[in-house]
Amino acid sequence: MSYLPNVLFGLLLVGAIVFFIKNLNRIRKNILLGRHIDRSDQKSERWKNMARIALGQSKMVRRPIAGILHIIVYVGFLFINIELLEIVLDGLLGTHRIFAPVLGGFYDFLIAAFEWFALGVLLTVIVFWSRRNVLRIQRFWKAEMNGWPKWDADLILYFEIVLMTLFLAMNAADYALQLRGAADYIVAGSFPISKFLVPLFETITTPNLMVLERTFWWMHIVGILGFLNYLYYSKHLHILLAFPNTYFANLKPKGSFANNPMVSKEVKLMLDPNADPYAAPADDTATDFKFGAADVTDLNWVQLLNAYTCTECGRCTSQCPANLTGKKLSPRKIMMDTRDRLTEVGMHLEKSKSPSINDGKQLLGDYITPEELWACTSCNACVEACPVDIDPLSIIMDMRQYLVMEQSAAPAALNNMMSNIENNGAPWPFNNQDRLKWNQN
Amino acid sequence: MTTENHNKIKIMEVPTVAAMAAAGKKPDIVFWVGCAGSFDERAKKITKAFIKILTQCDVSYAVLGTEESCTGDPAKRSGNEFLFQMQALTNIQVLNAYEVTRIVTACPHCFNTLKNEYPELGGNFEVIHHTQLLEQLLVQGKLVLQGGSYKGKKITYHDPCYLGRANQVYEAPRTLIKKLDAALVEMKNCKSKGLCCGAGGAQMFKEPEKGNKDINILRTEEALETKAEVIAAACPFCNTMLTDGIKNKEKSAEIPVKDIAEIIAEAQDL
Numbered sequence A: 001m002s003y004l005p006n007v008l009f010g011l012l013l014v015g016a017i018v019f020f021i022k023n024l025n026r027i028r029k030n031i032l033l034g035r036h037i038d039r040s041d042q043k044s045e046r047w048k049n050m051a052r053i054a055l056g057q058s059k060m061v062r063r064p065i066a067g068i069l070h071i072i073v074y075v076g077f078l079f080i081n082i083e084l085l086e087i088v089l090d091g092l093l094g095t096h097r098i099f100a101p102v103l104g105g106f107y108d109f110l111i112a113a114f115e116w117f118a119l120g121v122l123l124t125v126i127v128f129w130s131r132r133n134v135l136r137i138q139r140f141w142k143a144e145m146n147g148w149p150k151w152d153a154d155l156i157l158y159f160e161i162v163l164m165t166l167f168l169a170m171n172a173a174d175y176a177l178q179l180r181g182a183a184d185y186i187v188a189g190s191f192p193i194s195k196f197l198v199p200l201f202e203t204i205t206t207p208n209l210m211v212l213e214r215t216f217w218w219m220h221i222v223g224i225l226g227f228l229n230y231l232y233y234s235k236h237l238h239i240l241l242a243f244p245n246t247y248f249a250n251l252k253p254k255g256s257f258a259n260n261p262m263v264s265k266e267v268k269l270m271l272d273p274n275a276d277p278y279a280a281p282a283d284d285t286a287t288d289f290k291f292g293a294a295d296v297t298d299l300n301w302v303q304l305l306n307a308y309t310c311t312e313c314g315r316c317t318s319q320c321p322a323n324l325t326g327k328k329l330s331p332r333k334i335m336m337d338t339r340d341r342l343t344e345v346g347m348h349l350e351k352s353k354s355p356s357i358n359d360g361k362q363l364l365g366d367y368i369t370p371e372e373l374w375a376c377t378s379c380n381a382c383v384e385a386c387p388v389d390i391d392p393l394s395i396i397m398d399m400r401q402y403l404v405m406e407q408s409a410a411p412a413a414l415n416n417m418m419s420n421i422e423n424n425g426a427p428w429p430f431n432n433q434d435r436l437k438w439n440q441n
Numbered sequence B: 001m002t003t004e005n006h007n008k009i010k011i012m013e014v015p016t017v018a019a020m021a022a023a024g025k026k027p028d029i030v031f032w033v034g035c036a037g038s039f040d041e042r043a044k045k046i047t048k049a050f051i052k053i054l055t056q057c058d059v060s061y062a063v064l065g066t067e068e069s070c071t072g073d074p075a076k077r078s079g080n081e082f083l084f085q086m087q088a089l090t091n092i093q094v095l096n097a098y099e100v101t102r103i104v105t106a107c108p109h110c111f112n113t114l115k116n117e118y119p120e121l122g123g124n125f126e127v128i129h130h131t132q133l134l135e136q137l138l139v140q141g142k143l144v145l146q147g148g149s150y151k152g153k154k155i156t157y158h159d160p161c162y163l164g165r166a167n168q169v170y171e172a173p174r175t176l177i178k179k180l181d182a183a184l185v186e187m188k189n190c191k192s193k194g195l196c197c198g199a200g201g202a203q204m205f206k207e208p209e210k211g212n213k214d215i216n217i218l219r220t221e222e223a224l225e226t227k228a229e230v231i232a233a234a235c236p237f238c239n240t241m242l243t244d245g246i247k248n249k250e251k252s253a254e255i256p257v258k259d260i261a262e263i264i265a266e267a268q269d270l
């Protein structure tokens, strides 16, 4: 009987972790549906990028208010997770505050620090909530945020408020019991914040308070395991994926767009007078190859990782010249659409158990319209603004490539421009022989 | 052109790489004029201004003339990778045949494409933007800047996306402006946060999508907010966009939009 809580705790913990890993594997599998791209170079540069941007939050603080608030939550979250280790050990072993005797005076310091962090997180999260719902900062209210994304953002904040409150309540009840000298409650820890809650328990009898303390303890840990598993369904996944995402990010100058190697082959063949036009095509000219991207599987795996990492913060969209002038394009929506379509494809593959993703839908058209794609000025403002190094522009460009090279579906004016380049080597209809005429007048 | 500067250096003799090669010579640097610089009426003036400075500073340069062709930037940004690579390979053949090692261009789009997208296709050159060359000349003491007519003037500088964010060149143009003893005033969105003029990604060649404003108007408004007397640009396309914006705001008479090269040439009274 007395082992029941430990067993229950063990089952809960294992269950939560197994479920979470299962979902992470789904994500991994989906990301690997993307085309190959080599990002195994410049390892030390990549580690630095990750340390600076993900760990160091360097791009977050470019907006100082949101940046600093975010750092409070982020650091608080990291530190309070140390306490999680103790909670898990206590749960499994049936102990109470297992670290207290080991750490002595330092334990008091730690618990006090956690409490301060908890308060910091609690207050910051309330500010975050107000920025979204009272100040109604524009980037949180764009069209693509309607429905679930808006809910998701608020839910994360509620989760954090509840978890921090439970943490403090649990400590307060514990402290109250310590003060009463209750059995099993060793006198340990220092409670600079929760001590103010102790008077709330004055009228509660000791046995009832013990039940209450256990209830807070259990709710807190169940809440954390729940939150862990919520990540998969949420933009909050960025707390994990920001790390690989910044590691694998593009390190080239932002203006350097990838050259399609398949095209290089063809062009070289065309320009080479000695080439044999009947030579067998190389192996990688697979029959289903297409230029550019119409669906998520035509994107590369880093672009798909980008999609799962997106925090939906909208910094990209709030800097996008097209979006600022009322065009339909929103780089955040490009990322959200890519992720939603990828999730859909993944689920379809799982259900149908066949390797084909013929579900009659695709990213282009069903999610992202040509009108959005053609509004982009390729200005890189979105890429620059993204705190986790996501590149919406590369997806836009790949989809344009598909529109033009597979469907000849460019706007008429662009077709004119392109035929000018083809015919006379300039985007306007001028004779190339007149190139030096600027010289005269 | 030359008539109004009768006592100035003869600037209209522009050496071509081909002519130099025929004479057994090679320029230190090739000036890639670009399509806008060659054909667009407004941009031609930038080309001329830059040539005047090159001549005055005694730079050994040459242009490709009729052997130059579009870099392919607008084709690539439109999605026509095939046309882009055709253009790139043709240009690379020409440049490599002349054993070109250094290129300067007044167009950030040409600059970006030549610098970043040609190497993988076999074109390896040192590519710099004209504001970078001008800054180098300044450091070397070949270009001596005095404020001239720009002394004390309020100038705001618009970062071209393909120079700034795309290639991290933010300071060269600003150094030049400051050297003119002009008062550089920044727009609220500048440097890495600079707002696009609306021309990039081949937008220059098409109508904008439906929206509530044109991008160049928004950017022009930001420029006007600074109360600057001159808007400095460093890209022929930005120049066109902002010139149109200023026209739209009926401020053409008061607030000129000028390329950095034009400003310097004018300040030098070239």
Ligand code: SF4
Binding pocket: A316, A319, A320, A321, A322, A323, A329, A330, A331, A375, A376, A377, A378, A379, A380, A381, A382, A383, A392, A393, A396
């Ligand atoms: S690159 Fe395109 S999507 Fe990104 S900010 Fe510029 S216009 Fe918007």
Ligand code: SF4
Binding pocket: A309, A310, A311, A312, A313, A314, A315, A316, A317, A331, A332, A335, A385, A386, A387, A388, A389, A390, A392
């Ligand atoms: S792409 Fe980056 S900037 Fe844009 S919403 Fe996602 S995380 Fe934020």
